[in-house]
Amino acid sequence: MAGRSTQRLFIVSMLCWLAALLAVIPAAWAQAAQGSSSRVPQPVIETARGGECVADPSFMRRNHMKLLMHQRDDTLRGGIRTGKYSLKACIACHASQRSQSVTAEPSNFCQSCHNYAAVKIDCFECHANKPADSTAMQQDKP
């Protein structure tokens, strides 16, 4: 008799566990799907310094690299410096208020999104990652 009651208790407790799991898992899935879970990293989009972007943000997110690639040849090879999509203008507007840069800290504009997308940025091996005025300030210091 004792053996049978223990067995029944075991089955009941297992069923309770199963019910609890079934209740918890869909809730966790729903949370993950909403993107509010802390386990899924999201890019930090720092607020730009002012005004509207040169194009719609959703368009820029997908196409900024094409615009920059196209205009760099016009600027360097053709000497046309009146283009709308200049890297210098991007940096002037999107540099962080704190670090004055678009890549210096993980939360800075270019860096945060590129980290999220796991795409390496080569631009700033040559190009300044700070606007002109802040660069001047930094060089005057020492």
Next chain:
Amino acid sequence: MKSQNLTPHGDAAGTPSGRRGFLAIAAVGMTGILLAPGVRLIEIAQAAPAAGTTSAGAIAKVRWGMLIDSNQCRSGCTDCVNACNSENGLSGGTLPTDSQWIRKIEIKDVRNGKTQSLPMMCQHCAEPPCVDVCPTGASFKRADGIVLVDRHRCIGCRYCLMACPYKARSFVHEPLTHQKPDVPRGMGTAEACNLCVHRVDRGEAPACVAACAAAGHAAMLFGDLNDPASEIAKRIASYSTRQIRENLNLDTGVRYIGI
């Protein structure tokens, strides 16, 4: 009324008329594509980029150049070099591994001991050897005669350093930080005097020329060699000027007086 007249006519002709019309339009189009005798596609192709850049960019009508009067250039004065370094964010070091876009050299006539001082930099040749040897097309001459390196394409092979008879090109050996926003520079690429192309595009003279003028030496003059009305063209027309290594027939954009 007109449309009423036309509609029955079109209906009567039916499909064959439509085909005939299409063929006629196609024939006219083909005739337009055919070239007049004596017109070659290569000329049209070469004319196109220049025409496209006239609105805001470099045009082939202009040839930027510099005239250096070595009689006015003082020995020991490095105002032009300092101005270049600060304008372009160069370290100012003179080691073989440091970039030097402009350097002062002293020359001496061994027969009579006469010494002269003059600045040397990229001579912005019309026939640049650095462009000839570049395997990727990174080294190029802009329409207005300024010789530049496209760092997006440079692979750092350093053929141009070898090819330049003026030792004008430098190579960046180490990672750089705090570049100037107007002057991108980076490790693994060749570089040289770019005639301060960002200033020239703004309508200003290169930093070295401005510094020389500000110091009151007036040994350097910048302008359009192709414009007969420009100061530089007038002086070249009235004084005897030299190109360094004239025997190489590179047709340099930088000319010297008094050497």
